[in-house]
Amino acid sequence: MRIGAAARARTGALDQLRAKPPIDEAAAAGRLASRLAKEAAKREKRQHALLAAKALKHAKAQEAAAAAAVKQKPVLTEAERKAARDARYLARKNRASS
Known part of the structure; x- marks a missing residue:
């Protein structure tokens, strides 16, 4: 009984596979071109995002360096x-003598 059901299911699946219309080459080529274009656009968008992130990081580093330069005490000469x-x-001497 189970063997017969399995055989019928297999033949039914094979019949459905054979009844399926053949792949349209033009439609397949169109789908492939569309997929490749989407992948290229995605890759380009990612590149732009990476470049923007790198530019932002560079700008922040420059800003931090500028802030550090402002905070830094000026170097005094010997005089x-x-x-x-x-x-x-003199201030200490004046305080002590007051």
Whole structure:
């Protein structure tokens, strides 16, 4: 019984497969071209997104470098350091004598 049912199912499936119309070459070529165009557009969109992300990262790095440069204390010359030291010394001396 099960063997007969399996054989009938197999023959039915094979009959359906044989009854299926042949593949239209023009339609298949059109589908292939469409799929390739979609893949190319997707790839191009991804490239643009990667370039935009890289540009954004570069801009942020430049902005951070500029902010760090602004925060950095200016480098004093020897004379400027000596003048600042003398000013601190005088201020300390004036506080002590008051």
